[in-house]
Amino acid sequence: RxxxxxxxxxxxxxxxxxxxxxxxxxxxxxxxFFWYRxxxxxxxxxxxxxYSSGNEDGRFTAQLNRASQYISLLIRDxxxxxxxxxxxxxxxxxxxLTFGKGTKLxxxx
Amino acid sequence: xxxxxxxxxxxxxxxxxxxxxxxxxxxGHNTLYWYLQNLGQGPELLIRYxxxxxxxxxxxxxxxxxxxxxxxxxxxxxxxxxxxxxSAVYLCASSPAWTSGYYEQYFGPGTRLTVT
Numbered sequence: 001r002x003x004x005x006x007x008x009x010x011x012x013x014x015x016x017x018x019x020x021x022x023x024x025x026x027x028x029x030x031x032x033f034f035w036y037r038x039x040x041x042x043x044x045x046x047x048x049x050x051y052s053s054g055n056e057d058g059r060f061t062a063q064l065n066r067a068s069q070y071i072s073l074l075i076r077d078x079x080x081x082x083x084x085x086x087x088x089x090x091x092x093x094x095x096x097l098t099f100g101k102g103t104k105l106x107x108x109x
Numbered sequence: 110x111x112x113x114x115x116x117x118x119x120x121x122x123x124x125x126x127x128x129x130x131x132x133x134x135x136x137g138h139n140t141l142y143w144y145l146q147n148l149g150q151g152p153e154l155l156i157r158y159x160x161x162x163x164x165x166x167x168x169x170x171x172x173x174x175x176x177x178x179x180x181x182x183x184x185x186x187x188x189x190x191x192x193x194x195x196s197a198v199y200l201c202a203s204s205p206a207w208t209s210g211y212y213e214q215y216f217g218p219g220t221r222l223t224v225t
Contacts, residue, residue: 004151043200043216044152087151096165097214099151 002100003027006088009103017078021103023071023088032091033064035073038102039084047073047086078107111135113217115201121223127189130220133182134203141178142214143186144200152200152216158184191224198222 006023013019021035033050048055050062050071061074071088088100114133122128134141139160144152155174157165160181169176173192178184188195198221202214 043218045216046213089151096157097154099153101149101151 003098004088004090004100006086006100007103008101010106011103012106012108013078014108015078015080017107018074018076019078019105020075021073021086021088021105023073023100025069025071025088025090025098027090027092027098028069030069030090030092033062033071034089034091034097035060035062035071036087036089036099037084038087044087044099075105078105080107080109083107113201113203113215115199115217115220117220118218119221119223121225122191124193124224125190127187128191128222129188130186130199130201130222132184132186132201132217134184134201135215138203138205138215139181140204140206141184142202142204143176143184144202144216146198146200146219148197155186188222191222193224196222196224 004025007021011019035047036044037047038044048057048062050064052064054063059076063072083106085102085104087102089097091097116131120128141158143155145155146152154168156163156169156176158178161178174188176186198219200219201217204214
């Protein structure tokens with residue numbers, strides 16, 4: 001079983017749609033959780049951290065379920081500019097991050 | 110504030126040739142990482158430095174890969190000799206000291222290596 005698994009994608013959605021990405025992790029000792037965004041042929045950039053209580057940043061909502069070892073990202077009212085690959089990232093120690101393969105999102109006009 | 114700088118951005122070499130990548134992290138970031146990213150995959154850690162010390166190099170293929178960060182600032186990753194399977198994007202990242210249980214890794218633009 002891979003350490004971090006994500007929906008294989010790709011997701012093709014119309015503008016304005018709501019889309020949800022799921023991620024599971026295998027290491028129960030994991031302590032920190034993130035979603036990174038990676039545009040085509042660009043470097044990954046932090047989108048948001050994920051907290052146990054859930055957190056929201058504008059149109060983006062992240063949820064964490066430690067018991068199920070499950071992380072989600074919800075994007076509401078999708079924009080063309082949201083088209084990218086979304087990487088689920090799990091940290092097991094102070095600096096050790098494990099990246100998922102990523103899920104590609106294409107928002108269609 | 111300048112971001113993580115990497116060079117070259119692209120490199121094409123023949124197999125069995127050596128190649129080197131350079132990274133200058135964000136000023137003041139003590140931790141530096143080298144990642145490898147294959148097409149359709151997430152970044153995979155090769156080595157992590159705390160200042161000039163390599164504190165995690167367990168995933169670095171030491172038979173052909175080497176890295177250094179002599180003065181605890183910029184770093185060089187070398188492959189000698191390169192193999193066809195080394196074709197990938199090599200990403201450098203840096204992060205500030207661990208504070209309050211939160212940190213962010215800042216990535217450079219990467220070096221896209223093609224081995225022919």
